[in-house]
Amino acid sequence: MASRNNDRRARIEEMRRAEQSRERRNRIITIGISAVVVAGLVGFGVFALNKESDKKEQKVAEAKAPITGEKSWNAKKLGRTHVTKTVTYPMKPPVGGDHNQVWMNCNGDVYKEPIPDMNAVHSLEHGAVWVTYNDKAPAADVTKLGEKVKKTPYTLMSPVKDQSGAIMLSAWGKQVTVDSADDPRVNQFFTKYVQGTQTPEPGAACTNGLGAK
Structure with missing residues (x-):
């Protein structure tokens, strides 16, 4: 009888260890996936910021560049x-x-x-x-x-x-x-x-004047 109780406790302990092992494995996987997702979001954010910065720099360069034939x-x-x-x-x-x-x-x-x-x-x-x-x-x-x-x-x-x-x-x-x-x-x-530095009255209205609209 005592032997059967010991065997039962051993199986329960083994099952508990296996469950704990699965939980640790799942936590590691979850943390790994989260890290990848965060890294991807950070990478995308940096890419988007760099792209927006490039657009702004391009607009500044276009605004400064002379226009041929002007x-x-x-x-x-x-x-x-x-x-x-x-x-x-x-x-x-x-x-x-x-x-x-x-x-x-x-x-x-x-x-x-x-x-x-x-x-x-x-x-x-x-x-x-x-x-x-x-x-x-x-x-x-x-x-x-x-x-x-x-x-x-x-x-x-x-x-x-x-x-x-x-x-x-x-x-x-x-x-x-x-x-x-x-x-x-x-x-x-x-x-x-368009609303450039040459404008005598920047921000003045372009509506409620004369026209079809």
Whole structure:
């Protein structure tokens, strides 16, 4: 009888040791998996931060880099008076000067018909980039540029039939003619001049002005 009790206790003790061994093994596995997951999350976080940092550095570099073929005017010499009489600008499209007191809506607004120069110049004063095109611009480029403008606050787009280039980009005191919607200078110009350092009135409104919207 005593022998059977001893055997039973021995089996129970053996089962207890086996259970403890399984629990230790499971804890080790759990800790290992957790460590791998944490390491993966940390690695992903570092990767994401590095990627975001690279994007910021790229934008800074684009903002500082000169734009090939860009024309500049002395911003301080461009008039900024609100006037009602018609202003004749020395460049087409205009990049600054005296203008109407009401701005064109420029919150990604795409106009299918020509817009008043004097109102558009006021939009440039607020830090907008104005995309213009004439009849020589391919329809596909006009469509693609329109899509870009619609997604970009502080931009507007309209036809200017008598401008010299097929596709032109203008900001306050700045202008460039590009070859197509895929010309890298398009992104460069947007990055540099949408609410850029050339803006006389940064943060001023681009809504509640004159326009279709």
